[in-house]
Amino acid sequence: GQQLNQSPQSMFIQEGEDVSMNCTSSSIFNTWLWYKQDPGEGPVLLIALYKAGELTSNGRLTAQFGITRKDSFLNISASIPSDVGIYFCAGPPMDSNYQLIWGAGTKLIIKP
Amino acid sequence: GAVVSQHPSRVICKSGTSVKIECRSLDFQATTMFWYRQFPKKSLMLMATSNEGSKATYEQGVEKDKFLINHASLTLSTLTVTSAHPEDSSFYICSASPGVGNTEAFFGQGTRLTVV
Numbered sequence: 341g342q343q344l345n346q347s348p349q350s351m352f353i354q355e356g357e358d359v360s361m362n363c364t365s366s367s368i369f370n371t372w373l374w375y376k377q378d379p380g381e382g383p384v385l386l387i388a389l390y391k392a393g394e395l396t397s398n399g400r401l402t403a404q405f406g407i408t409r410k411d412s413f414l415n416i417s418a419s420i421p422s423d424v425g426i427y428f429c430a431g432p433p434m435d436s437n438y439q440l441i442w443g444a445g446t447k448l449i450i451k452p
Numbered sequence: 453g454a455v456v457s458q459h460p461s462r463v464i465c466k467s468g469t470s471v472k473i474e475c476r477s478l479d480f481q482a483t484t485m486f487w488y489r490q491f492p493k494k495s496l497m498l499m500a501t502s503n504e505g506s507k508a509t510y511e512q513g514v515e516k517d518k519f520l521i522n523h524a525s526l527t528l529s530t531l532t533v534t535s536a537h538p539e540d541s542s543f544y545i546c547s548a549s550p551g552v553g554n555t556e557a558f559f560g561q562g563t564r565l566t567v568v
Contacts (some may be wrong), residue, residue: 373557381561383559439498440486440555
């Protein structure tokens with residue numbers, strides 16, 4: 341099915357570094373959602389964005405809804421070991437009933 | 453955020469048997485719930501949309517007779533994997549959204565199904 345283009349696919353970083361990942365779409369979205377999934381668990385909602393240009397923070401996490409409504413990024417500042425996991429962007433297409441389209445995920449690995 | 457509870461978290465069954473997975477919205481009512489399947493190192497793949505009081509809507513390629521969905525109340529949807537085979541082994545996750553027009557989806561903990 342349709343997917344959002346999420347990059348990078350994986351990231352190897354040192355503890356304390358900042359992280360940035362993004363998602364793009366060929367079509368307009370009214371909502372962008374960012375989730376984190378730990379192994380063997382369901383995704384957990386991190387940040388929800390509803391307005392073009394919106395910049396929202398949740399602790400060390402910051403996400404922005406692109407002006408064109410076709411992209412979004414997620415930044416993590418000063419990464420810590422518990423940030424390890426897979427991050428997914430998601431959004432409902434214009435004609436959906438809560439149904440979400442998903443990015444392929446960004447796997448974050450923190451080097452010891 | 454809203455809480456969605458999924459049970460069981462892990463199940464091992466023999467080939468040919470059926471397995472039921474429950475998804476409950478604990479603090480909100482959900483007229484619509486979603487069932488996903490996730491393969492290792494892959495994103496979530498939508499299997500079906502569960503609609504309270506009516507038939508589920510299945511995605512292309514998902515066998516409705518194989519994956520039975522029942523959404524009998526506003527807080528409970530069940531997925532039954534019938535006549536399970538080893539290739540049905542996977543991670544199954546449900547989600548639900550509270551409120552009209554609220555597109556924030558909250559997920560259950562997932563169910564790891566292993567068919568032996």
